[in-house]
Amino acid sequence: MFKSAVIICLILLLCIPTLGGARTYIVGNDAVATHKSIGQAVAAASSGDIIYMKPGMYNEEVAVDKTITIKPLTGEKGIILLDGNDKEVGIKIAADGCSIEGLTLNNYTQAGIMIESNGNTIRNCQFVNDAPGVMIKGSAQNTIEGNSMRDCKSGVVSWSGASKNTIS
Numbered sequence: 001m002f003k004s005a006v007i008i009c010l011i012l013l014l015c016i017p018t019l020g021g022a023r024t025y026i027v028g029n030d031a032v033a034t035h036k037s038i039g040q041a042v043a044a045a046s047s048g049d050i051i052y053m054k055p056g057m058y059n060e061e062v063a064v065d066k067t068i069t070i071k072p073l074t075g076e077k078g079i080i081l082l083d084g085n086d087k088e089v090g091i092k093i094a095a096d097g098c099s100i101e102g103l104t105l106n107n108y109t110q111a112g113i114m115i116e117s118n119g120n121t122i123r124n125c126q127f128v129n130d131a132p133g134v135m136i137k138g139s140a141q142n143t144i145e146g147n148s149m150r151d152c153k154s155g156v157v158s159w160s161g162a163s164k165n166t167i168s
Contacts, residue, residue: 021048026073028054038062038070038082038091047095053080053103062091064098071101084108090130093120100125111135111157115142127152136162144168 035041055078090105105112112130127133132154
């Protein structure tokens with residue numbers, strides 16, 4: 001009974017927008033989640049919103065066309081795995097100012113994350129068997145930091161006019 005009440009309160013607090021503030025969404029496969037897929041949460045979100053991920057495996061390609069943050073839900077333990085199963089791009093970022101944190105992207109044939117916009121941050125992600133882990137295409141002032149690459153054809157590719165990006 002108490003657990004149900006806490007879950008309901010948590011969902012209400014996370015889903016009710018604050019005046020002029022960001023709304024939050026939770027992606028996962030349990031009662032706390034507001035969406036079952038990242039793509040559904042991105043479609044529901046507006047610029048400035050935050051999408052929290054629960055551990056699990058997600059087999060999808062995601063197009064981000066608004067300024068959002070995608071990161072692990074605080075306090076959760078476990079891997080958040082986007083498994084491409086030979087899909088082309090895990091997350092394609094077309095909006096400026098996005099932040100992607102703490103995800104593992106695996107088996108994408110073009111890129112785990114493709115950035116086609118400016119001022120984005122990719123932090124503390126893991127890329128496994130992607131080609132490459134991150135591709136920065138024709139964009140600037142992106143920050144790629146604290147990530148790890150394993151068994152990728154290349155780590156970070158700066159391509160087609162990309163400039164002034166920070167990779168560490």
